[in-house]
Amino acid sequence: TSADYSSCRCQRCYSVRYLRERGMTGHMKRLIAMSAGASMLGRQIVHSDSHHGSLYSRPFIESFEETPMLVAVLTYMGYGILTIFGYLRDFLRHWKIERCHIAREREVQKDFVPLYQDFENFYTRNLYMRIRDNWNRPICSVPGAKMDLMERASHDYNWTFEYTGRVVQDVINLGSYNYLGFAENTGPCADSAAEVTMKYGVGVASTRQETGNLDRHEEMEKLVAKFLGVESAMAFGMGFATNSMNIPALAGKGCLILSDELNHASLVLGARLSGSIIRVFKHNNMQSLEKLLREAIVHGQPRTHRPWKKILIVVEGIYSMEGSIVHLPEVIALKKHYRAYLYLDEAHSIGALGPRGRGVVDYFGLDPCDVDVMMGTFTKSFGAAGGYIAGKRELIEYLRSHSHSAVYATSMSPPVVEQIITSMKCIMGEDGTAIGRERVRQLAENTVYFRKRLREMGFIIYGNNDSPVIPMMLYMPAKIGAFGREMLKRNIGVVVVGFPATPIIESRARFCISAAHTKDMLNRALSVISEVGDLLQLKYSRHRIQPSLARPFDDNVYEDIDD
C-alpha cells in the first residue's frame, strides 16, 4: 500500500485530482469544494480511519481557523498607525526635540561607514521597544511549573530597566519548554548530576576527537540509540549547532534540500551553509512536496540538467510556532517512492509525543528505521542542554569523523550528560519506577484538556489536538503587550510572539503545557485566560464547539486545496 495519489479512490484524493486536471486556481477550488457539500471551517484537516486507513492508525485532527476579516483590517490599521507614529518620533529625535536614548557611535569613529542602516532598526526602535518588557524576563528559581520572577521597572518607557529587588513568587509557568517536568533541583536526576559535578568537574576543555571523549559520553550515546530504537547515536553540545554543523556534512554541492516553509532558523542556516540548492514546499502540504519531488527528479539540476546526487527532505516533528505535527506517514511513503532521504528534527516532539514518549515516530506507530536521520535536542523534555543525531551505524561513523562539531568544538559538560542519562532512564522505565510513563500520560491528558477548554471558551487555537505547544491568536499589535502584562499582573507567565517570528498580522501567545502542571494550576490558568480574554476581547472564534456534544468525524470535510 503506497501513497499513490493518482490511484487512490477516496473522496478527498478524487476531488484533488478532479480540480488539478482542470487547472483550477486556488480560489476557484475553494468555491467548488464548498459547493460540493463540504463545510469549510477555514482550514481543517481531518484524516479519519476510513481515509488512507493504512497510513494513519489514529485520528489526526488539525485546525487553522482563518482570520476574521474585520480583525485583519483592524490589525493592518493598527500597524499603519504605529508606523506613522514611528516616523514622527524619528523625525523628532533627529531634530533633537525628543531626547534620544539609543546608544551612539564613538566620536572618534563618526566618519566610519555606519554600522547599522537606520531603516533596519525602524521596527526595533519604534514597535519592539514599546512592548519590550514582555521578553527577557529574568527568573531566579527552577523553571518548573511555578517559578519566581525578578521584578523589573522602567521609568523611561522600556529603554532601560531597573530591578526593584522584589521577587514575584509562584508565577505559573506557561512559557518554558518543560514538557515532562524534568526541570527540577531535587530528585534522582539532580542527585546524580551533583555526584558527577564533584567527581568530574564542570568543564572538559578539549574537543571530542582529542581528549574530550569521556566514558560518560559513550554511555549516553548508547542509551540514546536504545531509547529511539536505532543503531547508534551521537550527541553535541548545542541543539542549534547540531543542525547548522551537520547538515553541511550530509548534503553538499549537487544535492537538493526540500525544506518546509516554517522550518527553524538552525535548519535554514544549516541548509544554506551546505551549499546545496534549497527548495521550499508549503507548510505540511504533501501535494506541494510531491510536485517538487517529481519536478526535481525529472528535470535534474538547474541549467545543466544533470541528475541530483541526493535529495534530502527536512521536516520538523512539532512546529513550535504553529503547534502542528508533520504528516509523517505520508512523508515516509513519498520518500520511499521517490528514493529521497528524510531528516527529521524532533526538537519539540521527543519525549512529548507518543504513548511511550519516543517522539513523533512513536506517535504514528512507525518504524524508526524508515527515517534516515533523526535529530533532536535534550533541552526541552530532558531538562538538560545539547542535541543528538541518530540513525544507522554508517551515518554515525561518518559523522564521528567528519562533523564540524566533533573536530573543533568542545564536548558536553559531564553533569549535563549525567542529567540526560538519568532522565532518559526514567522515561524508559529502567530505573525501576513508573514515574516516566506516568509523566508521559499526564502530559497527554493535560494537553487534551487544556485545548478542549480553550476551544470551548471561544479562542482561536492553531495546531494539532495532541501537540503540547498551543498557539492562541492575538492578531493586534497592542494586544500583544496588553496580554503579556495582564497575565503577569495575575501571576501567570506566558510567552507572546509577534513579527518577525510570525507573519505580520498573525501574532500569538504560545502556551507550553508540562506534565508538572496539576489540574488546579491548569484550571486557575484557564479562568485567568478567560478573564483577560473578555477584557481584551480575544474570543474571536466563530465556531465554538458545544461542551456537551461529541463531534463525529466528518468525511465530508476537505483540506483547503491550494497548490
Add this chain to the structure above:
Amino acid sequence: LCSSKSYAPAYHLILEGILILWIIRLLFSKTYKLHETYKLTEKEKEDLIEEWQPEPLVPPVSKDHPSLNYDIVTGPPSHKIIINGKECTNFASFNFLGLLDNERVKQKALASLKKYGVGTCGPRGFYGTFDVHLELESRLARFMKTEEAIIYSYGFATIASAIPAYSKRGDIIFVDEAACFSIQKGLQASRSFIKYFKHNDMEDLERLLKEQELEDQRNPRKARVTRKFIVVEGLYINTADICPLPELVELKYKYKVRIFLEESLSFGVLGEHGRGVTEHYGVNIDDIDLISANMENAVASIGGFCCGRSFVIDHQRLSGQGYCFSASLPPMLAAAAIEALNIMEEDPDIFAVLRKKCKHVYKALQGTPGLKLVGVPFAPALHLQLERSSGSRDSDMQLLRSLVDYCLEGQVALTLARYLEKEERFLPPPR
C-alpha cells in the same frame, strides 16, 4: 469620412487596411510556443523517476580512518588524566589555569545546581534568562573594562553568530589566513566578500586596504554603505603566535575599518591581569569594536561571550542567531564561570606563573631532533611539526600518531591537531 474632405491618398488607405487585416490575423492565430518540443509525456516522466538512483546518504568510512576511534577518557580530565586505561600527565587539554579541578568552582556549581536544576528549558527571550546570566555578563564587562558583554551557550557558535549579525551581503571582510574554523563558518554564513591576507603580514593587509580605497574612490556612493571589517585572533590556534595589535589599530584609523578580535586562547592567559592581547600590548580597549572569546579554555567552563561597547553588543541581542534561537547556558556552568573569574581577579600571580612555565617548556622542547616547534615562548598551546615532510599527508599523520602513542606509553598525553581536510580553506601542515 466626408467625401468632400477625402484628401487621404489611396495608398494610405490601402496601407491602413492591410495593417488592420494583419492585426486581426495575429489576434486569431495560434500562439507559437518555443518549448513545445521539450514537454515530456507522463510516461517519460515515470520512466525518469524509476531510473534515478541517488548516491548513498553518507560515503562509507574505512575501518582504520584515523579520527574514527576516539580515545576514551575515564575520570576527570584534569592534570592527571586516564586515557584508555593508562594514567598520564595531561599535556593535551586546554586547561591553562588549572581550574578544571578547582574545589571552589565545583562547590559553586553544586550550589547552583541545587538552586536551579540543570537545564534552562528555554531561549533567553522566553524565561531562559536567569539572574546568574545577568551577573556573569556584568562581571565579564567589568573585568574586561568594557560597557557590556553577551553570553552564548556554545564556544564554537560565539564568533560564528557574531560576524553575520553585523556583516551582510555586500560588505567586505579582511581575514588572516590562519583564522580558525569557527571564524570561517561565520564568514560563510555572512555572505560578504572575504579577502585573505598572509598570516601576520601587515604589508599584505595594507596593500589590500589600499586597493579597496582606490575602488571606493571610483564609486563613492557604494562605498558610503559598504562596511569593512578586519577579523583577527589574539593567539592563533593554528600557529600559536600573536597578532600585531598596535599596527592593526593604526591601520584601522587610517583606512576606517572596524576590528573584531577573537581571543579564545589569549583570554585569561596574556596580559598582567589576564585581560588578553589588549592588556599585553597596552592598547585602549575601546579601540577594538568587538572582542569575542570562549570560556572553554582558561575559564574552565562551557560557552562563550562577546564584549565591547553597548552600541555594538546590543545589536546581537536581537540578531545573533546563536543567542536568539537557542537555549541559554545552563546556570551551573555560568556559576562556575563566575567563580573562575573571582579566582582570576583575586590572584593575578597565576598568569605570571603560567608564563614562566610556558617559557620553560618552550626552551626544553627547542632542540628536539626531527621536530620543529611552532609558536611563541609565552603561548600555552604549542605545536610540534615534522621538520621534513614525507610528501603525503596520510603517512605524516600516521607517523605523528605513532609518536603520540609512544608518548602515551611514557605516561605523557599529547594529541594530534585535528582538521577537517576538505573543509578548511588553508590547511595547516600536520602537527
